[in-house]
Amino acid sequence: MSAASCLRSEDQFLCSICLYVFTDPVTTSCGHNFCKNCINEHWNSNDKYLCPICKEVFSTRPKLKVNTFISEMVSQFRQEAQQKASSSSSEQQVAKPEVPCDVCTGTKLKALKSCLVCLISYCETHLEPHLTVSGLKRHQLMDPVENLEDRMCMKHDKPLELFCKTDQTCVCVHCTYSDHKTHEFVPLKEEYEGKKAELGKTEAEIQQMIQKRRLKIQEIKHSVDFSKEDADREKAEGVQVFTALKESVERSLNELIEMIEEKQRTTEKQAEDFIKELEQEISELMKRSSEVKQLSRSEDHLHLLQNFPSLKAAPSTKDWTAVSVHPPSYEGTVVRTVTQLEETLSKEMKKLFEVELKRVQQYAVDVTLDPDTAHPKLILSDDEKQVNHRNVKKNLPDNPERFSKCCCVLGKQSFSSSRFYFEVQVKGKTKWDLGVVRESINRKRKITLSPEDGYWTIWLRNGNEYKGLAGPDVRLSLKSQPQKVGVFVDYEKGLVSFYDVDAAALIYSFTGCSFTEKLYPYFGPCSNNGGKNSAPLIICPVSQTS
Structure with a gap:
């Protein structure tokens, strides 16, 4: 039998004397059922042995027998009623407080539920009427709590059943006619x-x-x-x-x-x-x-x-006039040794830079030029890998991304984390700028190449003057003129390094940078200077240094 059917027919399990669910149900000869203790106490207190329901009088005290069928039904009913009470609590139970039963005398058992109508907490035994008696079943039960009086309106001594949305507080029904008369209310459950x-x-x-x-x-x-x-x-x-x-x-x-x-x-x-x-x-x-x-x-x-x-005659002797001991010359000995040592150190340094260059080349990315950022006097190749300058200004839309004053162009790809590396051929040029820039640079005015303005770059001027544009600029003394420049960025470490790829040598590094925006590769081929600087900047595929 389902719990629902049991609860729908629960009245048949109530003792008509105590109004509780049967305990040790027994049946009289007239066919009515009572708790064994209830009917015995009833007959003990009366002169006649009559049935409390049909009023039939027995000449002698009837012998009572336990109704096994009713006992089994009552036992099932009790179990299912308790399961229903348990299932009504929240699925995610928190540790229930140890609230004592208000009805128990002597040693108080742990309360199973608190009644918001009675303002009393009940243990499992004393809770039974609220699970079985029709009138009590309408009472609102909840997990046991202390200080049930706190759930009463202090002004009207009525249960706090409503919530005032206007004042964001719990109120009773009488509050809706007084202090909160014009306010908006909803039931507490809602x-x-x-x-x-x-x-x-x-x-x-x-x-x-x-x-x-x-x-x-x-x-x-x-x-x-x-x-x-x-x-x-x-x-x-x-x-x-x-x-x-x-x-x-x-x-x-x-x-x-x-x-x-x-x-x-x-x-x-x-x-x-x-x-x-x-x-x-x-x-x-x-x-x-x-x-x-x-x-x-x-x-x-x-x-x-x-x-x-x-x-x-004097004995035969040697002519010692021209004979002398000349101390050896040590002039330049240390210098020559240090020079040789320097050559050795240079070889070791070259090996070290070759290892470093190989390592950064592992972070090679495919970079292409962004025509939407190119100054109108720049010419980009069809594959967007080469750029050079011509004196004729193209008629291009002046979109926000385009450089208007300086002859430069950005890469399409942006980077905001990790590491990346690319190589650019500068062979045949007498003037160029290279590096990376942050996204928010101003592209509509004359620019200043410095980290403060969002540029981490190096340049070549007059064919042999190299500088790291660190603001103030740093003049670079290079043993050879780079034909291909590698650019490496470690975003998290705040590092931008430039390498002479063919010589496997470090040109310059910006360290301790603080990057917070997207970074874009930056290319400045500069003016062609009457054809003297007409060679393009070429983004090259990266091949591992041998």
């Missing part, structure tokens, strides 16, 4: 549903905000991880490069010291040989000197004359 829907939207918005912040946390963590990867890679490359440089410096220093010491050893060896030879001649001369002295003291005429010819 306003409750509306506010509940608003809370649902609020909850959805809060969940969305939470989700966005969780995503932001993931983004930040990803940025930290990405930064750590970059840092680890840069440290590893730095250690590798500087270890090689250190070894190169130590090797050059050792070679320099070895060369100087070898020269000194050669000089000392030469001096030792000369001294040894001189000492040998001195020894021989001293021997001859002794012989000459001894002969000169002889008084034997014949002996002196016989030995005189052999002692008169």
Whole structure:
């Protein structure tokens, strides 16, 4: 039997004495049903044994038997009634407060419901009449709450049943005839549903905000991880490069010291040989000197004359007049060593820049020129990859995107995150500007190329004067004239770098930039200068540096 059918026929389960649903139902011989305790107490308090319903009098006290069928039906009815009461509460239950039953005496059981009409909270046992008695069933039940008097109008002592939309407050029926007479009212349930829907939207918005912040946390963590990867890679490359440089410096220093010491050893060896030879001649001369002295003291005429010819002539010796030891010249030795070291460092730097260039080339994007931004004196190729200047001004619509005063053009593609790279051929030109710009630059007046005005650019003037237009400008000293320039941007890091692609060398970098808008590639071919600067700027496909 369904709950609905049980509740529709609930009157048949009520004891006519206590008006509650049967407890231990029994049947009299006349066929009427009562609670066992109720009928026994009724007969105990009366002189006659009669049926409370049909008034039939029994000569002796009837023997009562439990009506098993009614007991089973009552048990099912109780269960389904309680399920119905439970299902009427909100699907998303919050923790119910521990509200005591107002009817219980002694130890108070936990209230299951509060009645807004009775202003009393009931436990499961004492709630039963509100689930079964027709009159009480019309009362408004709710989850148990304390201080039910707070739900009464303090002025009229009536339940707060309406909501004043004008004053945004809960009122009773009598308030509609007094203080809120001209106001707009709706039932509490209607306003409750509306506010509940608003809370649902609020909850959805809060969940969305939470989700966005969780995503932001993931983004930040990803940025930290990405930064750590970059840092680890840069440290590893730095250690590798500087270890090689250190070894190169130590090797050059050792070679320099070895060369100087070898020269000194050669000089000392030469001096030792000369001294040894001189000492040998001195020894021989001293021997001859002794012989000459001894002969000169002889008084034997014949002996002196016989030995005189052999002692008169000086012993055979070397002519030392032109002999000398010349200290080696160390002039320029350190300079030459440092020069060689510089060449080694240059090779290592070139390798380093080649690695860096390869890395940024991985972020190559396809860039095309935007004709809607081109100055009327600029000519774009059909594939929108080349631009140069001519003296004839085309009749073009002066749309907001177009440059009106300066001969430049932007790329079609915009970038507001991550990294990007593109290459431009500048071969044959004597004058050009290159870089990136923010979206909001003024295109209708003479422009100033500086980061403050939204331009991160470099330029060439007079064929060999290069500058980083950082405001103030920075003069660039380049070993060779770039034929192809690579432009790299890291939006998050605020970095704009320019490379000489063929030389694999860094030209200039803007660092610590703060980008908040879309960035566009910027191209300035400048005037053709009577044909001297007629070569176009050409956006080239990017190929990995060998």
